[in-house]
Amino acid sequence: MIETVKDGKGMTLIVKTVTRLTIGFILLYGIYIALNGNISPGGGFAGGVIIALSLVHVMLAFGKEVALKRLHSYAMRFAISIASLVFLYVMMSRWHGTYSHIVIPLAEMVIVSAGLFAIFVALVLLSKSDRDSE
């Protein structure tokens, strides 16, 4: 199955259809895990990894271009930087007030999801360019 991914634009029609149907539920589940971390198991890190897995899912099913069109590289870096600054501000100002149990998991979720997806994209592009140069 990996062989068909390499030359074509993504996988077969079955995989694409199932991906299109399930991707919203996966994103919703990631946000649920991140926001309900204070009353049930989970937290910002686990929710962020689930959202990164959904983006990886789109990228494996549809190919690189569609996934990067959904989440552009510059938008990804912008979101990571903004979320890091918000996280730093909330932690350093000791703002453990009314909405901190929403803001902290959201910032951690954005950092983890976009960061892990960026690492995945970078590794895939790196190995692909090595393969092309051979």
Next chain:
Amino acid sequence: MIEIHLILFFMIVAAIIAVEVKDLLSSVIAVGAVGIGLCMAFLVLKAPDLAIMQLVVEILSLIILIRATIRKDLPFSKSGRWFFNTLATVSFIAVFLTIAHMALKDLPEFGSGQMRVSKAYIDSAVAKAGSEDVVASIIVNFRAYDTLGEAAILFTALIGILAIARKIGKNG
């Protein structure tokens, strides 16, 4: 406690298979079996937070291993400086074990006083942090600077990987 021993035995067998098998893809699958066994061990030990974390991180790392790195021929150097390699490894292990023995001597006995620190957290989690999940209140409130350090580590690793693996400047 028979389940935890069964799971540990399964994990050890899978780890030995992962080291010894010749095919690289089979080795990666065996590593995934070790991770799933660890997830089940966390569930048996009643730590669902860690089980969720272990499961999702295991899946992501398996995808990265298969998709991004499995095609590259990893260099194995069987010949060469095997004597110095073995000497360095053995001496490092000896130094590590010595220092670990000196450090672990001062710790309390296994099984005694295990609730001394965590009892304060459990008692004051709802009152001070206002969150019913004690794990989340420890991570986000009592040890907030620890979480901040984690985020800083992830951010730094991301900057490093993006700087190494970016497209611009790789042709030079």
